[in-house]
Every structure is written in structure tokens, then in C-alpha cells.
Amino acid sequence: xxLSRRQFLTLMGxxxxxxxxxxxxxxxxxxxxxxSPPAMPExxxxxxxxxxxxxxxxxxxxxxxxxRVMEGRAKKVEGNTNHxxxxxxxxxLSEAALQGLYHPDRITAPQVRTGPRGSGEYREISWxxxxxxxxxxxxxxxxxNENNKAVFVSNPTGGHSGLVLEKFTDSLGSRHLxxxxxxxxxxxxxxxxxxxxxxxxxxxxxxxxxVLSFGADFLSSWVxxxxxxxxxxxxxxxxxxxxxxxxxxxxxxxxxxxxxQWVHVNPGTEGLLAMSxxxxxxxxxxxxxxxxxxxxxxxxxYSPVNVANEVGVSVDIINQIADDFSHSxxxxxxxGxxxxxHTNGTQNLKxxxxxxxxxxxxxxxxxxxxxxxxxxxxVGAAPPSNSFSEFYRLAEEMKAGNVSVLMVKDAxxxxxxxxxxxxxxxxxxxxxxxxxxxxxxxxTSVADLILPQHHFLEDWGTDxxxxxxxxxxxxxxxxxxxxxxxxxxxxxxxxxxxxxLMATAQVMGKDLGLDGETFKEVIKNxxxxxxxxxxxxxxxxxxxxxxxxxxxxxxxxxxSYKIDNVPEVNRLDGVASPEFGGLExxxxxxxxxxTLGDGxxxxxxxxxxxxxxxxxxxxxxxxxxxxKVAGKKxxxxxxxxxxxxxxxxxxxxxxxxxxxxxPDTIGIPIGQGHRDGGRYSAGRGANILSVLDSKLDSExxxxxxxxxxxxVTTTGEWIRVPKFENTVxxxxxxxxxxxxxxxSGDNH
Amino acid sequence: xxxxxxxxxxPTGNQLAKLGVLGVVLLGIFIGIVLVLTFVISSWxxxxxxxGHDGPDQPIExxxxxxxxxxxxxxxxxHRTVEKEAAASVPATGLCMTCHSSVGDDLEGxxxxxxxxxxxxxIHWVRVHRVPDHVHFVHEAHIRYFSEKDGVExxxxxxxxxxxxxxxxxxxxxxxxxxxxxxxxxxxxxxPTDCVTCHY
Numbered sequence: 001x002x003l004s005r006r007q008f009l010t011l012m013g014x015x016x017x018x019x020x021x022x023x024x025x026x027x028x029x030x031x032x033x034x035x036s037p038p039a040m041p042e043x044x045x046x047x048x049x050x051x052x053x054x055x056x057x058x059x060x061x062x063x064x065x066x067x068r069v070m071e072g073r074a075k076k077v078e079g080n081t082n083h084x085x086x087x088x089x090x091x092x093l094s095e096a097a098l099q100g101l102y103h104p105d106r107i108t109a110p111q112v113r114t115g116p117r118g119s120g121e122y123r124e125i126s127w128x129x130x131x132x133x134x135x136x137x138x139x140x141x142x143x144x145n146e147n148n149k150a151v152f153v154s155n156p157t158g159g160h161s162g163l164v165l166e167k168f169t170d171s172l173g174s175r176h177l178x179x180x181x182x183x184x185x186x187x188x189x190x191x192x193x194x195x196x197x198x199x200x201x202x203x204x205x206x207x208x209x210x211v212l213s214f215g216a217d218f219l220s221s222w223v224x225x226x227x228x229x230x231x232x233x234x235x236x237x238x239x240x241x242x243x244x245x246x247x248x249x250x251x252x253x254x255x256x257x258x259x260x261q262w263v264h265v266n267p268g269t270e271g272l273l274a275m276s277x278x279x280x281x282x283x284x285x286x287x288x289x290x291x292x293x294x295x296x297x298x299x300x301x302y303s304p305v306n307v308a309n310e311v312g313v314s315v316d317i318i319n320q321i322a323d324d325f326s327h328s329x330x331x332x333x334x335x336g337x338x339x340x341x342h343t344n345g346t347q348n349l350k351x352x353x354x355x356x357x358x359x360x361x362x363x364x365x366x367x368x369x370x371x372x373x374x375x376x377x378x379v380g381a382a383p384p385s386n387s388f389s390e391f392y393r394l395a396e397e398m399k400a401g402n403v404s405v406l407m408v409k410d411a412x413x414x415x416x417x418x419x420x421x422x423x424x425x426x427x428x429x430x431x432x433x434x435x436x437x438x439x440x441x442x443x444t445s446v447a448d449l450i451l452p453q454h455h456f457l458e459d460w461g462t463d464x465x466x467x468x469x470x471x472x473x474x475x476x477x478x479x480x481x482x483x484x485x486x487x488x489x490x491x492x493x494x495x496x497x498x499x500x501l502m503a504t505a506q507v508m509g510k511d512l513g514l515d516g517e518t519f520k521e522v523i524k525n526x527x528x529x530x531x532x533x534x535x536x537x538x539x540x541x542x543x544x545x546x547x548x549x550x551x552x553x554x555x556x557x558x559x560s561y562k563i564d565n566v567p568e569v570n571r572l573d574g575v576a577s578p579e580f581g582g583l584e585x586x587x588x589x590x591x592x593x594x595t596l597g598d599g600x601x602x603x604x605x606x607x608x609x610x611x612x613x614x615x616x617x618x619x620x621x622x623x624x625x626x627x628k629v630a631g632k633k634x635x636x637x638x639x640x641x642x643x644x645x646x647x648x649x650x651x652x653x654x655x656x657x658x659x660x661x662x663p664d665t666i667g668i669p670i671g672q673g674h675r676d677g678g679r680y681s682a683g684r685g686a687n688i689l690s691v692l693d694s695k696l697d698s699e700x701x702x703x704x705x706x707x708x709x710x711x712v713t714t715t716g717e718w719i720r721v722p723k724f725e726n727t728v729x730x731x732x733x734x735x736x737x738x739x740x741x742x743x744s745g746d747n748h
Numbered sequence: 749x750x751x752x753x754x755x756x757x758x759p760t761g762n763q764l765a766k767l768g769v770l771g772v773v774l775l776g777i778f779i780g781i782v783l784v785l786t787f788v789i790s791s792w793x794x795x796x797x798x799x800g801h802d803g804p805d806q807p808i809e810x811x812x813x814x815x816x817x818x819x820x821x822x823x824x825x826x827h828r829t830v831e832k833e834a835a836a837s838v839p840a841t842g843l844c845m846t847c848h849s850s851v852g853d854d855l856e857g858x859x860x861x862x863x864x865x866x867x868x869x870x871i872h873w874v875r876v877h878r879v880p881d882h883v884h885f886v887h888e889a890h891i892r893y894f895s896e897k898d899g900v901e902x903x904x905x906x907x908x909x910x911x912x913x914x915x916x917x918x919x920x921x922x923x924x925x926x927x928x929x930x931x932x933x934x935x936x937x938x939x940p941t942d943c944v945t946c947h948y
Contacts, residue, residue, distance in 0.1 A: 032878070036871040038864070040840035048833060 053080050053554030055463045055475035056094045058456060059597045060156070060184070060382075061224040062465035064554040065094050067457065067480040074098055074457055074481050080554045084469035085227040092595065094226075096606040100455055101484065103603060105678035106439055107452035108485045109492035117428065118446050120676070126491040130451050131500070135507040137405055137432055138172060142508070147173030149404040151394065153411045154178060156382035159462035159474075160523050163379050164498040165409075167512040168505055174405075177394060180385040181416035181598035181689060182670070183702045184223070184466070186340040188384045190349030194357070196567035199371045199381055200224075202470035203332055205231035206238065207366035210328035211245045212321065213255060214270040214352045215339025220254040220613050221593035222337050224467045232258075244328075246321060248273060250338060250706075251590045251624075251667050252660035254613035263321070264662055266312040267588045267706055268578025270339035271348030273311045273318065274355055275302035275575050280322035281358055289360040291569055298574050310577065330366025331359045338590060341706040342578040346699040351575050362566045369470030370563045375533065375556070376474065376526050381464040389701030391417060392694070395426035407434045408443050409453070409497060415442035415599055415674060418692045418703065419649070436497055439603055445676035453497040458483045460496060460520045463555075473557035474530070476523075476550050498522075530556050578707060581693030582646030585709035587666045589643070590624075591688045596671030599689075602681035603674075611724035612669065615656050619722045621685030624667035625712070627657035633714070640717035643668070645710040647693050651686035654721050666712060803920030804874040808857040816914035822903040823913075831902050834886045838873055841865045876919050877910070883927075883946050893937070 051066045056077075064083020068076040077097055079090035110130035115121025125133075141150050152169050156178040169176040184200070192198040200223060205211055218228040235243035247259035250267040265273055279299040282290055304318040311318075325331050335352035342348065361367025374380045391413060397403055406427075417423045427433065427446050435447035438455055453459070461477035485493035495503075498519040505512050516522035524547065530536070531546040536558040540546035550556050580588070595610040595618075596602045608619050615624060623641050635641065639655040643666070653668060661667060672685025695707040759767070815821050823830070826843065830836040845865055852858035864871055879885050894905040906913070911922035923929060934941050 032875045034838050034873040034875050036838045036873055037840050038868050038870070039842040 049075070051078075052478065052480040053082070053476075053552060054457065054480055055083075055461070055477040055554060056090075056097060056456065057159075057463045057465075057475070057477075058097070059093050059601065060180070060466065061091070061226065062463050062467075062475055063090055063094050063226055064475060065090055065097075066554070069480055072481060074101055079226070082553045083475065083555065084471075084473055084557050084559075085224060085465060085467075087230055089226045089230045091226045092607060092610055093597065093601055096601070096604040097455075097457060099604045099606055100439070101457050101481070103439060103678060105603070106455070106484070106494075107437065107450055108494070109488060110452065111450040113448045117448075118675075120440075120445065122450065124492065127451075127495065127503075128491060130449060131504050131507055133449055134405075134407075134434055134451070135504050138174075138504075139508055141174075141404060142172065146404065148175055149402060150174035150407070151403050151405070152176045152407045152409075153394075153413060154408070155410040156180060156184075156385050156466075157409070158380060158382035158464050158466070159477075160379055160519070160526070161461050161498050162382060164501050164512065164514065164519065164522070167514060168501040171505060171510040171512055172508075174407075177390060178383055178385040179391065179411035179413045179416070181412070182341075182593070182705060183385050183387065184336075185385050185387055185700060185702045186345045186697055187223075187336050187349060189346050189700045190340070190353060193346075193350050193570055194353040195362070195368070195370060197370060198384060200467035201371060202369040202468060203228070203231070203334055204330075204366050204369055204470070205243075205332065206234035208235060208328075208330045208332045209239075209241060209243050209366065210324060210331040211235065211243065212248070212325060212331060212333045212355065213245070213259075214248045214274065214333070214335035214348070215250070216334050216336040217249075217253040217255045217592070218334065218336075219258055221597075222255075224465075227467070227469075244324070246324065248339075250588070250662065250665060251592060252614065252658075252662075253337075253592065257614065257660075263313060263317060266310065267338065267590065267665070268342035268344060268348070268580075269307075269311040270335060271344060271351040271575035272302065272307045272577070273313065273321075274333070274335070274348070274351040275299060275572075276304050276307045276311070276318050277322045277325060278351070278355060278358055278572075279303050280319055281326055284322075289358060291357075292571060293354060293357055293569050294572055296571055298572050302575075325355070325359065328359075330361065330364070332356065332361060332367060333359070338592070338706040340697075341704055343695055343698050343704045343707055344576045344578050345697045345702065345704060347573060347575040350573060354572055357569050363562075363564060370567070371468035371470060372472045372561055372563050374464040374474060375472050375530060375536075375558070375561075376462075379462060379464065379474070379526065381466045381468075387697075387701040388417075388694070388703035389696055395423060398426035398429050401429060403430050405432045405434065406430045407436070408447070409436040410600070412441040412443045412600060414446065415687065416689050418689060418694050420687075420690050436500065438494055439678055440676045440682075441600070441603075442675045442677065451500050452494045453500065454479075454483055454494045457481060458494070458496075460523055461498075462523060462526075469557070470562060471557065471559050472536075472561035473555060475555035476527075478551050527556075535561070576698065578704075579695065580707050580709050581695050582709045585644075585646055585711050586664075587625075587710055587712060588664060589645070589688070589692070589706070589708045589710050590665050590667045591670050591692070591705055592667055594669035594671065596669075599671040599674065599687070602671050602684075603678040605680045608680055608684075614660070615658060615723065616725035617654075617656055617721050617723045619684065620719075621651070621653040621669060621672045621688070622656040622721060623653045623712070624656055624658050624661045626661040626663045626665075627659045629663050630655060630657035633712075635712075635714060638718050638721050640715045640719060642713045642715055643688075643691060643710050644713060645691055645693060645708050647691070647708075649691040651688065651691050652715065653686050653688075654719055656721060666710070803876060803916070803918035806874055806918070807871055808860055809918075810857070812913050812916060812919065822901075823906045824902050830887045830906075831891055833888055834884070836887050841871060877921055877925065879925060883930075884948055885946070893939075897937075 050069045052069060053066050056063045056065050063086045064080030065077050066080050067074050077094050079086050079088040081088035109124045110127055111122035112125050114123045138150055141147055150172055152174055157165055188198040205228060216222040219232060245259040246261045247256045248263045248265055248270055249256050250265055256262040279302045282294060282299055304315040308315045333352055333355035335349050340349045356368045363369060414423050433447045434449045435444040436451050436453045437444035438452045458479050463475035463477060483494055496519055514522050515525045527547055527550055528543055531543050536556050538546055538549040538556060540549055594612045595607045601607045611618055635655045637655055637657055640652050641655050642650050642652050644650050668688040670688055673687030674681045676682050692705055693708040695704040697704055826839045827836040841861060844861060848858050891902045891905050894908060895902050909923055913919055931941055
């Protein structure tokens with residue numbers, strides 16, 4: 001049969017079309033296969049969820065969480081209703097943990113740097129190779145007796161991870177420093193002086209009737225906000241009489257916004273105010289207990305008349321606060337945040353916490369409950385961080401060539417140190433930087449070798465809370481999912497941090513003296529010791545039953561194991577006036593924590609998109625500035641401002657005028673301005689920490705991060721501030737009724 | 749004009765456009781019908797082909813007869829999730845190895861299964877029973893209903909749809925398992941026959 005060209009093309013088109021059509025309707029080959037894998041988890045039932053309890057202590061505060069897992073994937077985080085601290089509540093940081101677990105920019109295997117430092121050029125290597133590289137370098141230092149040239153910098157690490165880390169650095173003879181961008185160091189120094197222990201006590205806000213807080217934004221970011229927010233609910237609504245909150249702060253924070261009375265003070269004068277309150281109590285209120293507290297008579301010079309002017313509060317208000325405090329049955333005084341971030345920070349906090357001695361509320365309901373030691377010897381809460389002055393010294397040593405190996409875990413000090421240019425020079429002088437980061441951050445981006453650790457939802461661990469519940473407890477952390485990069489095989493993928501250290505020590509032939517071959521074994525063996533104590537909330541006939549009970553509840557606690565004795569009262573010291581860098585500059589800079597913690601959570605888009613509690617701004621770095629001051633300067637919302645401290649370093653941020661900002665203050669959130677850290681944070685916003693003056697606390701050398709002053713200039717640029725407020729229309733029930741009515745002339 | 753004097757008028761541009769639209773619409777409907785028919789026919793004829801076959805060849809000749817009739821094992825011993833979830837599920841080879849790490853040394857299938865297990869590789873069984881993707885069949889609900897109604901154990905319900913698998917050399921489908929089959933059975937048992945019962 002002769003086939004014309006036209007017929008041929010028609011047939012070809014037709015048959016190709018039919019083939020496509022029928023193929024599309026047919027079944028893909030794999031649909032007809034059923035997979036029978038070598039092993040399947042016992043409890044895997046498709047379509048039915050499992051909830052696993054674990055502990056989140058990322059970002060410093062401890063929270064018991066339960067994670068919903070379906071078919072091996074974590075789907076949702078909720079608060080653990082059993083956990084003594086949060087009792088079912090959970091923070092945004094816990095909620096967003098899933099985004100950390102499934103982050104597209106996680107590091108999936110060990111890496112070695114191939115390009116210049118900071119270029120981001122890396123090559124994948126096997127775990128065997130990576131551990132060999134680290135251990136051989138450490139071994140060289142060991143054999144030449146230069147062990148102290150190896151330095152380990154980590155976040156303050158407690159629990160069993162802290163134990164392994166300590167044993168590792170001890171066995172190597174290397175130095176270990178703990179780093180925190182915003183230190184709890186000052187707080188812990190003050191607590192040690194006032195209460196004799198540097199663990200943070202339990203504040204029984206639940207049962208208090210007056211909370212007098214100084215600078216501590218405890219409802220949004222201070223120490224253990226989930227626990228305090230839960231207590232706050234009880235405090236306000238759980239009793240017949242609603243508790244009263246007085247908040248003393250130089251910035252209008254979320255806690256200030258919730259307070260019955262926000263007492264605005266000049267920055268750094270919180271301690272003076274506390275002293276003055278005590279002076280009033282000692283001179284005119286008979287029920288205040290002073291004992292030896294003021295045996296030296298230091299209070300005499302802090303009468304309201306003497307300090308009112310410096311504090312910026314009228315004599316009447318000081319008297320009124322003292323009056324309220326002495327007439328309350330269960331008053332608590334607490335302080336921290338910016339109150340401890342001045343050159344007189346430790347003194348401020350010591351004065352503030354001494355108010356609790358005056359109220360004699362220690363160990364009492366609605367008062368301050370000290371925390372007992374950890375139930376497992378050698379496994380405790382995270383140690384206090386090293387101060388900024390120690391990190392300055394470390395930087396100097398790096399420059400002098402005294403640091404050969406720098407190991408870094410969860411400590412982004414290249415981001416958090418005030419003068420990052422100087423830190424860069426220091427880091428460049430270190431021959432080998434090893435990071436254990438599971439995600440890029442500023443410090444990991446200059447590492448030569450990356451040994452990526454598991455996400456906390458994939459790893460084992462324990463957690464002795466820094467701010468415990470007032471009785472003995474230890475939280476347990478278990479993997480809720482298999483490691484996400486497990487499919488890359490055992491020589492790639494991620495590993496647990498403690499297991500990496502244990503493997504390195506093994507390769508080096510060092511005995512860490514741990515009871516177990518793997519990190520899980522170490523934890524399980526210590527859990528057996530807990531079982532042998534034969535007390536606490538978990539009763540079981542066998543250790544296996546106890547172990548399951550501990551993992552199901554997310555931890556072990558003994559509500560009857562408390563501290564009963566009241567510590568001796570140390571005599572009061574005086575409080576100096578705060579000092580500031582650049583007094584000729586116009587504004588006090590008030591850095592504050594918004595939604596990104598100290599910046600370590602900036603890689604998580606849910607937290608980036610979470611509106612700030614006061615301004616509702618998101619995804620940016622903004623400047624809270626008084627609206628009248630802004631009006632005078634011709635600044636309106638979205639104007640790009642340049643912040644100019646006297647030290648010459650500058651950043652740019654968007655103006656966000658707000659009537660609640662004190663006229664002499666600008667508030668700037670911490671957490672943006674990362675060089676690296678994944679697609680959601682790199683190059684976004686500006687890092688306020690990088691422009692702060694290096695003013696230090698006079699007693700312990702911590703950074704006084706609220707002691708910088710700056711000028712503000714406009715750049716002429718404008719960017720719309722991404723914010724929640726006014727982006728959703730309000731719908732009043734009728735046109736004459738506003739949802740919120742703001743009236744003027746109301747003083748209370 | 750005289751009545752009956754018919755002079756065809758030249759179509760105006762407007763009419764031509766309308767005709768064109770009509771044509772396109774008709775063509776669209778035609779293509780739609782062809783697609784639907786193709787889909788219906790291919791899904792009816794779709795694999796697994798149920799007629800004129802004695803069941804597909806499997807990578808390992810698994811003798812149901814030995815396990816069920818001779819050893820007396822329950823269906824639910826291996827198909828563990830059949831009482832709990834939508835799918836009956838095929839067991840992991842780890843379960844096979846509980847016995848076959850020591851039983852059946854001289855059998856070819858066992859040797860093959862062991863080597864796959866040791867290499868960490870899956871067995872890819874060929875599916876015998878399958879309903880289309882737009883149908884949700886939930887084993888758990890059917891097993892529960894029939895075992896309560898007839899007062900029997902789950903293992904005795906399986907044969908209602910799957911036939912006497914215990915005596916089959918090669919597992920094969922012996923019931924149509926098409927929509928008519930489903931609807932008939934639902935009617936007999938006063939089960940709902942709303943579309944969304946299965947198509948959701």
C-alpha cells in the first residue's frame with residue numbers, strides 16, 4: 001500500500017496521541033507493586049497518629065512537649081500536660097521546631113571547606129573522614145602538650161549532653177567556654193549573692209497577689225515565659241482577688257502592656273528604685289523584715305527624695321509602690337532583662353531580689369521557691385555562661401595564635417559579639433574551626449570542618465531546667481522521629497552531638513569514663529539510678545516499666561523533694577549609677593527580644609512571620625521611636641533610619657513610631673542581620689548587637705547591652721513595614737461602636 | 749419576495765463567529781466524551797486483569813496453603829493491620845525471619861528472601877487485588893461489621909471477598925470487586941450507598 005506523506009503524518013500523530021492518552025489513563029508500574037521492607041516499626045499504623053513526649057530546651061528555657069507523629073513524620077508540637085513547668089502550654093519556639101527539623105537548608109552530611117573562608121564552598125566527606133580529621137588535629141596538640149590550644153565554645157549545655165561535653169574537654173585538657181548572646185550570667189551572679197545559689201528559683205506567680213517586676217519581660221521572653229504565662233493566668237483569674245502586676249521598665253514591653261501599672265524609669269536605675277522602696281519600707285512600714293540586711297545602713301542615702309530625680313519617678317509613686325508591696329500578703333519581686341544589662345546590672349538585680357528577703361517570702365506559697373540539686377550526680381542544669389570580657393580575651397588569644405582548634409556548638413558568637421569586624425580578624429587567625437551546627441549560622445559559615453548534629457527531635461538527651469519548678473526534676477528528651485537524613489547511610493547524614501564527641505574520643509583512644517557505649521546507653525544507665533532512688537512520680541515493678549514511664553511522661557520529678565531551709569541573708573551593697581557610652585548621643589538604645597530569641601531562631605519562617613507583641617511588625621528590623629519625637633524630626637513609619645552610636649558602627653532599620661515609647665529611647669529587636677543561616681534569615685534586617693558599645697557590667701564583666709546611646713538620622717529611603725496591625729479590616733457591630741475605644745485624660 | 753422563493757443569505761460575520769464557537773464547543777464535547785470513555789474503559793479493563801488468569805507470578809512463590817492450612821496460622825498474623833486500618837498490609841520480611849532464620853534451609857524462595865533481608869532490600873510483591881484510586885476501601889470497617897454480624901473472628905471474614913486463599917497455589921482475584929459488586933453487597937447489608945461512602 002502506498003502511503004502518502006500526509007497519510008503517514010496523520011497516522012503518526014494519531015497513534016502517538018492514542019499512546020499518550022492510554023498511557024495517562026493506565027497505571028504506573030509501581031502502583032502494582034507492594035513493598036515488603038526488611039523491617040517495620042512495631043507501632044506504625046498508617047492513618048493513626050502517635051504522640052511522643054520529649055523536652056525542648058532550645059533557647060535556654062525548658063519545656064515538655066508532645067509531638068504528633070504520623071507514619072514516621074513529625075506533624076505537630078503541643079505542650080506536655082504532665083510537665084511541671086509548662087503543664088500543657090508551649091511556646092512559639094516549640095511550635096516552630098518542626099520547621100527546624102524539616103528545614104530545606106539543613107546540613108545533610110559532614111562537610112570540609114574547599115574555597116576561601118566564608119565563601120560557603122564545601123565538599124561532602126564521610127563521618128569516618130570527618131572524625132579522623134578532627135581527632136588527628138586534636139591528637140597532634142595532645143602529643144605536643146598544647147592541649148590548651150584547643151577551645152570548645154558551646155551554648156550553656158546541661159543535662160547529659162553537658163556531662164559528655166565536660167568529660168570530653170576534660171579528657172583533652174582543652175578549654176571550654178559557654179556563650180550566650182544575652183547573658184543570664186548577671187542574673188545568676190546576683191541570685192548567688194542574694195539566695196546563695198546560682199540556679200534560678202521558682203517564682204510562684206500563681207499564688208502571689210502582687211508581682212513587682214523590674215525590666216524582666218517575663219510574659220514574652222524572660223527565662224521561662226511559657227511557665228510564667230501559665231502562672232500569670234492563675235495570678236489574674238485563678239483566685240478570688242485578681243493579682244496586681246507592677247512593671248518597672250524603661251521600655252514599653254509586652255509585660256509592661258499587661259501590667260496594672262507601668263512605671264517608666266530612666267534606663268539602668270531599676271536598682272536605685274528598688275533600694276528606695278526598701279528605704280521607705282525600713283523607715284515607715286513595721287511589717288517589713290530587715291534583720292541583718294541593712295546592718296550597714298546603706299539604705300539611708302536612697303530615700304525617695306534623693307533618688308526620685310535620677311530614677312525619673314516621683315516621690316509619691318515610690319511611696320505608693322512601697323505601700324502596695326508592704327500591704328500585700330504574697331508579694332514577689334523579680335528582675336532581669338534590661339535591668340541587668342547595664343554597667344551596674346548585677347547591683348541592680350541584687351537590690352531587686354533583696355526585696356524578697358524584706359517580704360520574707362522565701363520558701364512560701366506565692367513567694368520564691370529555691371530549686372534543689374539535680375537527682376543525678378554530675379548531671380545538672382547548664383553552667384553559667386562565660387562573660388563577654390572572657391570572650392574578648394579569647395579573641396585576643398586567637399589573634400596571638402594561642403588557639404589552634406576552635407570547636408563550636410550552638411554558639412553563634414561571630415553574630416553576637418559587639419564588634420564583628422574584630423571577631424573576624426580573630427577567627428581568621430585560628431587554623432582549624434570545627435562546627436557541630438546542623439544548620440548554617442554566622443559562626444558555622446567560617447568553619448573549616450562541619451560535623452552536623454541531629455535536630456533535637458531526632459536525638460536523646462536529658463534536661464535539668466535552669467529555672468526548675470521548686471522541686472527536684474529532670475526532663476527526658478527522646479527521638480520522636482528517625483533522623484531525617486538517615487537515608488544517606490551511616491557514613492553521611494547527621495549524628496547526635498554527644499555521640500559525635502564519644503566517637504571522636506574513641507578514635508583518639510581517650511576514655512571518657514562514661515557508663516555506656518552510646519549516648520542512649522549512658523542516659524538509660526543513669527535512669528536506672530533514678531529507678532533505684534525509689535521515689536518520685538513513676539512507680540514501676542521493673543526498670544523497663546520505669547524507663548517506659550519516664551519516656552511517656554517526658555521526665556521524672558519528685559514533688560516532695562524541696563528545699564526548706566531559708567538561706568542566710570547577705571548584707572545589702574550600694575547601687576551605683578549606670579554609665580553609658582556616648583552621652584552626647586540623643587537616644588538610649590534598648591535592644592529587646594521579639595520573636596527570634598537571641599537570633600538563633602531567625603531561620604524559622606513561622607517565627608519570622610509571628611507579629612511582635614507591641615508593634616505587630618514581622619520579618620524585619622525596626623526602630624520603636626516616640627511618635628511625637630518622630631513627628632518633630634519628620635520621620636514616619638517605614639522611613640529607613642540609620643542608627644549611629646558614638647563608636648562609629650552603624651545599622652539601618654525601619655522607623656516604627658509609637659506613642660508608648662519614652663521620648664529619649666529607641667527600642668530595636670534582636671535577632672536579624674545574619675550573614676548566613678539559611679534562606680529565611682541570611683541578609684535580612686540588621687543586627688543591633690553588632691553596633692553596641694563594649695560597656696561591661698562592673699562586677700562580672702558581662703556585656704551591658706542596654707548601655708549604648710545613639711543618634712538617629714534619616715536616609716531618605718522608605719520601605720513598607722511588614723506588620724499585622726491594620727492589615728485586617730475591623731468590623732464593628734454597628735457603625736457607632738468601635739471595637740476598642742481609646743479615651744484621653746485617663747491616668748490609670 | 750414571492751413566497752417559496754428561497755434565496756440563501758450570505759452568513760454575516762457575526763453568524764460565522766457563532767458557528768465557529770458552536771463548532772469549537774461541539775469538538776470540545778466530543779473530545780470530552782472520548783476522554784471519559786477512554787478513562788472508563790481503561791479503568792474497567794485496567795490491571796490487575798481479573799479474567800482468564802490464574803493470578804500473577806510473584807517474586808517468591810509464597811505458599812498460603814502451607815502457612816494457613818498446614819500450620820494453621822491466622823490471616824491476621826501476617827496481614828497485621830487489617831483490623832486496625834484501611835490497608836491489610838503485607839508484613840516486613842523481619843516477620844518472616846522470626847521462623848525462617850532457621851526453618852526452610854533447602855527452599856529456593858527462602859534463600860532468596862534471606863539474602864534480600866540481609867542486604868536490607870525489599871521484596872516487591874505483585875499486587876493482586878486493587879480498587880481504583882477514586883475508591884476508598886477500608887478493611888477495618890468491613891472486618892468489624894462482618895465479624896460482629898456473624899459472630900466470627902476476623903480471619904473468617906477475609907474469604908467473603910478474597911475467596912479461599914488458603915487453598916490457592918497462586919493468589920488470584922475471584923470476585924469482580926467493581927462498583928456493582930460493592931453496591932449489591934452494601935444493599936444486602938443495609939449499608940449506605942451514597943456516593944461519598946466510597947468516593948471521598
